[in-house]
Amino acid sequence: AKEAGRNGIHFYDESMDARARSRLALEYEIRRGLENGEFEAFYQPRVDCFTGEIVGAEALARWRHPERGLLFPDSFIPACEESGLIRELDRQILAQVARQLACWQGQGRILQVSVNLSASQFADPELSSVLQQILQQSGCPAASIELEITESLLLAHDQHTLETLASLQAMGFAIAIDDFGTGYSNLAYLQNYPLNTLKIDRSFISGLPQRSAIPELITSLCRILKLAMVAEGVETHAQLDWLRQQGCQQYQGYLCSRPLSLRHFNELLEYSTAP
Ligand code: C2E
Ligand code: CA
Numbered sequence: 001a002k003e004a005g006r007n008g009i010h011f012y013d014e015s016m017d018a019r020a021r022s023r024l025a026l027e028y029e030i031r032r033g034l035e036n037g038e039f040e041a042f043y044q045p046r047v048d049c050f051t052g053e054i055v056g057a058e059a060l061a062r063w064r065h066p067e068r069g070l071l072f073p074d075s076f077i078p079a080c081e082e083s084g085l086i087r088e089l090d091r092q093i094l095a096q097v098a099r100q101l102a103c104w105q106g107q108g109r110i111l112q113v114s115v116n117l118s119a120s121q122f123a124d125p126e127l128s129s130v131l132q133q134i135l136q137q138s139g140c141p142a143a144s145i146e147l148e149i150t151e152s153l154l155l156a157h158d159q160h161t162l163e164t165l166a167s168l169q170a171m172g173f174a175i176a177i178d179d180f181g182t183g184y185s186n187l188a189y190l191q192n193y194p195l196n197t198l199k200i201d202r203s204f205i206s207g208l209p210q211r212s213a214i215p216e217l218i219t220s221l222c223r224i225l226k227l228a229m230v231a232e233g234v235e236t237h238a239q240l241d242w243l244r245q246q247g248c249q250q251y252q253g254y255l256c257s258r259p260l261s262l263r264h265f266n267e268l269l270e271y272s273t274a275p
């Protein structure tokens with residue numbers, strides 16, 4: 001190994017398997033894509049369960065790849081997370097969303113958009129200053145943005161997490177727990193941290209109305225803790241009916257719409273509020 005190691009390049013080439021090489025190529029492409037503005041926010045409507053009104057959206061990243069067309073998160077988020085490029089991706093999506101929210105407000109449309117925040121973005125000491133800059137450049141009020149984080153971030157009861165959440169809320173952002181119920185069953189954090197919304201994971205909604213024990217539990221939890229509740233992945237009227245009966249305020253899902261490009265989301269907004 002020492003012999004081969006003398007010629008660094010040769011040694012490196014031989015020991016790298018095909019998978020690692022294609023991962024590197026993907027990272028390189030993502031980096032280039034981020035520089036060229038190829039990533040864009042799609043918007044999935046967030047709907048009032050009772051009125052059917054579109055009250056906001058979740059921003060979901062898509063990659064308009066110059067050769068391979070429109071790519072979904074499963075093909076680039078893991079590589080972004082491994083390489084640390086996820087922070088730049090999240091920053092770009094947030095900036096697009098903030099600009100768009102300011103634009104809608106100019107048109108008199110009041111919407112709230114939630115954005116996914118990766119674990120590494122959440123842990124980044126520069127998070128507050130990045131967010132502050134985005135707000136300043138866009139003129140978007142923080143209250144129009146909800147930051148979605150996953151349960152796993154909250155399991156360690158450390159001071160840093162508490163301070164980060166408190167400072168985000170002090171800036172005016174709403175905080176949502178994404179995929180609620182799929183993490184470990186340590187509920188203590190719900191009392192310990194400042195939170196606004198629980199998003200019930202699609203895996204629980206898909207069993208409704210038959211398998212309802214966990215959704216029922218989560219609905220009571222939200223009521224007792226005074227948290228807003230959003231049901232994810234609602235696909236049928238029977239699921240929506242069940243959620244209404246339980247008093248769940250908002251849902252997302254194919255029943256209303258898939259995530260849409262900005263143009264198509266705007267068309268849906270026009271159409272759903274047309275006289
Ligand atoms: P997520 O945050 O849990 O987003 C919900 C996913 O469920 C989205 O997949 C959405 O298209 C899909 N979905 C929504 N309604 C339905 C439904 O009724 N039925 C079914 N079968 N699926 C539904 P998508 O867009 O492929 O995103 C996958 C994941 O990638 C997201 O899961 C999120 O964890 C991550 N992601 C997406 N965009 C970003 C981003 O900008 N930053 C970060 N850090 N992560 C992102
Ligand atoms: Ca999410």
Ligand code: CA
Binds near residue numbers: 178199201232
């Ligand atoms: Ca989710």
Ligand code: CA
Binds near residue numbers: 179
């Ligand atoms: Ca998810």
